[in-house]
Amino acid sequence: MLHEKLSSIYDNVLHRNPGETEFHQAVREVLESIGPVLGKHPEYAESKIIERICEPERQIIFRVPWEDDRGEVHINRGFRVEFNSALGPYKGGLRFHPSVYLGIVKFLGFEQIFKNSLTGLPIGGGKGGSDFDPKGRSQREIMRFCQSFMTELYRHIGEYTDVPAGDIGVGGREVGYLFGQYKRITNRYESGVITGKGLSYGGAQVRTEATGYGCAFFVDEMLKARGTSFDGKRVVVSGSGNVAVYTIEKIQQLGGVVVACSDSSGYVVDDAGIDLDLLKQVKEVERLRVDVYAKRRGGDASFVPGRSVWEVPCEVAMPSATQNEVTGRDAEMLVRGGCIAVGEGANMPTMPEGIRVFQEAGVAFGPGKAANAGGVATSALEMQQNASRDSWSFEFSERRLQEIMRDIHARCLATADEYGMPGNYVAGANIDGFRRVADAMLALGLI
């Protein structure tokens, strides 16, 4: 239910951003949480902080022409939404996926504002991407696309302005091509302009692992708060990309048994526990589909095409693929199967009905804004190392990540308690993230 004032703000968001359903969903979730904050802080409403937060500071849409290996010309659309810079330069990844349009980029950018605020680090919120589909494209086609994308994007970014990183379809290889083109056009070795870089040219230890590791650390904290741990727990992780792979790695180190993962073709179930070396070989090195994992693994491992991985019973679920991948029905299936905790590695993977099902069943539910903030937090640490021309060890970087995740967890719980909603991590994350941005916006005047 929306507070009356917030309901009219939400109606206005619907009216001003027609057809952008994912953006509407992300805004509604935040507005549903912050009603009680307005009661305590009338100054936010008086200064129209919420109306301002819902309107991006700047939205850039551009043409990306490129040539495939046969010489055919293709035209894609590029986006960068610079949503809020009250806390620092815009920060958020780039997504290359055919489903990308303005509504997806705006939902991701909006979420990023609160997530980045929750980390406690000096980063604003932004997001970008393209409707380019990297699947089946050669390495040289990917390079030419990235170069064309950066040929426009370079004029809008900079270490003090806007700092992109990876997301779906954009990993270390793409970040390398993007940074290379930025350097070539500007004649500046400006390491802090993009994060997720390779270790040989200014990248940071643990950035590749950070989102997945951080999400596992967050769920570990939720389990500890309930007097239990990952030890011996049956876990299902969706996806098999960057976030999923490193979520699996850390859960295994913490004693959990990951029995299933997926990609957009279906899922593999492997009751003996996923063989991570094999999964990395198939997905990261050879860039193949998950059915190849099941074929090579043999034994009891099997591939189930075209179905939802959430039909596999588990005690902990870690949605790590994409938005709206956990429906209300999936959530009911998970609860029936004995699920006690959910950690969102992906952004907004659980639909609103699903969140309700989990919360009503008393499942510990860690929303993406909090649970997957380890990726962007480690990106901010990469910027810090670039600025000081320093590089930290793996062990030190991982310890910093774990401290940040513990702190986010503790603040979500404390804020939920303060507002009379104990154990509600969604409310805790939205309120805590919102307050810091709102206070900065008030302090900075009419921005």
Ligand code: NDP
């Ligand atoms: P990757 O591109 O590395 O992997 C994405 C995975 O999700 C792949 O297995 C992919 O399968 C699957 N997937 C993507 N889209 C769909 C879809 N429409 N339906 C079914 N499966 C799909 O991306 P990341 O691991 O980086 O990102 C995963 C999620 O985590 C996203 O929501 C992203 O926003 C979020 N995130 C990522 C961060 C990061 O640091 N990378 C930081 C914070 C959040 P397939 O290959 O078949 O498409």
